[in-house]
Amino acid sequence: MKLFNLFSETTKYTLFLRLFTLLKVPSLFYVRPSVHQLDERTCTIKIPFKRRNKNHMNSMFVGVLASGADCTGVLAAMHKTQMKGVKVGFALKSMQVDFIKRAEGDTYFTCVQGLDIAQYVKEAMITGERLNRPIKVIATCPDSTGDEPVAAFTLMLSLKSMTKK
Template sequence: MDHLSQANAHLKYFSEQMVPMIGYCKPEILRLTDESVEIKIPLVTATKNHLNSMYFGALAVGADTAGGFLAIAKAEQLGKKISLAFKAVKAEFLARPEDDVVFVCHDGKLIDQMLAKTVATGERVNQAVRITVLCPTLHGEKPMAEFELTLSVKVME
């Protein structure tokens, strides 16, 4: 099984067992590197609003998944279990995404620093991560929304 297939299997298991709302939106990891993740949520009946664009709740699920999955994957690479939560959310909605949506987080290095600090100190570390929402089939690289989520991580003993 290749790296992306493993990551998607892990995401599917997590969403089925831990956070079913994520699974309801059917996310798929398109790309996963040390520095970034790209996750797609399809625009289907379950994720649409009354305007036939991506529902706000589905956008929040995608942003959560992109920021959270990158942290979980990195902690697993370190062989550490972490407690992960989001403490704050800021969002700016710029345009209606009327097709499948891709959530991009490029904060892998920042998450590495956060994990190193919590492993060294045992303390909870909070830092904002950014997620850009794209609708590539209709708008290319033009952002549809920008999220800033305060990621909170603590190594578990």
């Protein structure tokens, strides 16, 4: 365990994410997401611009973009449930997306609704009912477009307490 403590927080989160995706979502493991930032407010995932993630137009494949947004939203929710030590089942119920530009570089998916998600988790624990809440994820390619978004996602996060009453 001492060796594990030598890693930075983002490296630990990336190792967790990679293990989780390898065991539970192998297609997501294949695109090699890594955690760039994960704290109480922000979750940012990076997906590299490699051959496996490109389409025939030399931009990121739409399925990879959707996977990155899904991964970001779910990881933000997982982080909140682990911080609180509660069991909440969550899934993405729907997704709306606006593709603004071609993603032609390493792509960062950012959700800044960490505090809102923490509140959603709290509401799900109190009510015991399934709640559906929208969360936003913005994709950017800093190397090619700077801070300008290449895609904007709205994910419907569905939460339900898994604690027996």
